[in-house]
Amino acid sequence: MEYRKFDNIIIARIDKGEEILEQLKAIAITENIKLASINALGAINDFTVGVYKTDEKKYYSNSFKGYYEITSLTGTINTMDGEYYAHLHLSAGNEKGEVFGGHLNRAVVSATCELVITVIDGKVDRVYDEETGLNVFNF
Template structure:
């Protein structure tokens, strides 16, 4: 991974074999990011995304392997209990144009991933909401 910071914007290039989720955390910790938005595109050959079943208050994971283009990767960097926290969603398309997606758990780059991290001045923490079953923004 290589990246360059331009004031409040970071441009990231992730390389073949790198896990996008892990690299976002690496950049955020190195740059001491407490609040930011994320967007990206690229190519991946393995990814795991989850779907939250609201009635059960539980995530179910779906794993995919093959050649996929990132159609959309969006998310946030913030904190929970003043520690790093990220929340990302991924949609990826195969060679037939079928798109699969959900809450991003893991994505391995097959060629490259180009990401923009837009830092926001401020800090927003999260808390676990018993009723919903998720870590919500504390606003």
Template sequence: MKYKKFENTIIARIDKGEDIVEQVKNIALKENIKLASIQALGAINDFTVGVFKTKEKKYYANEFKGDYEIVSLTGTINTMNGEYYSHMHLSAGNDQGEVFGGHLNKAIVSATCEMVIQVINGQVDRYFDEEIGLNLLKL
């Protein structure tokens, strides 16, 4: 992974074999990012996305292997209890044009991933909401 910072914007290239989730964390920790938005595109060959079942308050994971293009990767970097926290969603399409997606748990790059991280001056923490069963923004 390589990246360059331009004022409050980071342009990153995540390389073949690297996990997008891990590399976002590496950048955020190295740059001490407390709040940011993320967008990306690229190619992946092994990814896991989840769907939150609200009645059960539980995530269910779906794993995919093969050739996929990232149609959309969007998310946030913020904090929970003052520590790094990210929340990303991914949609990826196969060679038949079928798209699968959800809450991003893992995505291994097969060629490249081009990412833009827009750093926001400030900090928004999260807290666990018992009723919803998720870590929500504390605003």
């Protein structure tokens, strides 16, 4: 992985075999990012995404292997109890044009991933919400 910073924008290249969430966390910690917006595209061959069932307050995961193009990867970096926290969603399409997605748990790059981090001057922490069972923004 390599990246370059331009004012409040970080442009990163995540390389073949690297896991996207691990590399994002490394950048965020190195650059001391407390709040940011994430967008990316690229190619992956091993990923896991989840769907949250609100009535059960539980995530269900689906894993995929093969040739996939990231059609959308978006989310946020912020903090929970003052520590790094990321929340990302991913959609990826296969050679048939079928798209699968959800809450990103893991994604391994098969060729490259072009990541754009827009750092926001501020801080938003998260707090556990009893009603939904989720970690939500706490303003």
